[in-house]
Amino acid sequence: MxxxxxxxxxxxxxxxxxxxxxxxVAGNPYKITDDCVDCGVCADVCPAGAIEG
Ligand code: SF4
Ligand code: SF4
Structure with missing residues (x-):
């Protein structure tokens, strides 16, 4: 997932x-594609706490 x-x-x-x-990919909001390998790095850098998983 x-x-x-x-x-x-x-x-x-x-x-x-x-x-x-x-x-x-950019957008409003941004979106994560199926290429995601669930490393979690993006969630660590997001200043808005907007990334879940
Ligand atoms: S940084 Fe890691 S968890 Fe975030 S979208 Fe990329 S592969 Fe998925
Ligand atoms: S880092 Fe967080 S607030 Fe910034 S574009 Fe990514 S998901 Fe949105």
Whole structure:
């Protein structure tokens, strides 16, 4: 089960830079694709606490 981004996302883009498999796409909110390997790095960098999983 991939990580997910909830409505608290402020579209800051920091998670995209953190994801080494390029599994996050820009939007409002941003979205995580099936390429996610559940490493958890994006959740650690998200200043809004918007990433779950
Ligand atoms: S780091 Fe958090 S707030 Fe910023 S774009 Fe990613 S999910 Fe949204
Ligand atoms: S959990 Fe890891 S692989 Fe999945 S979107 Fe976040 S940084 Fe990318």
């Amino acid at each position: 991939a990580h997910t981004i909830n409505s608290s996302c402020t579209s800051c883009g920091q998670c995209v830079d953190a994801c080494y498999v390029n599994a996050i």
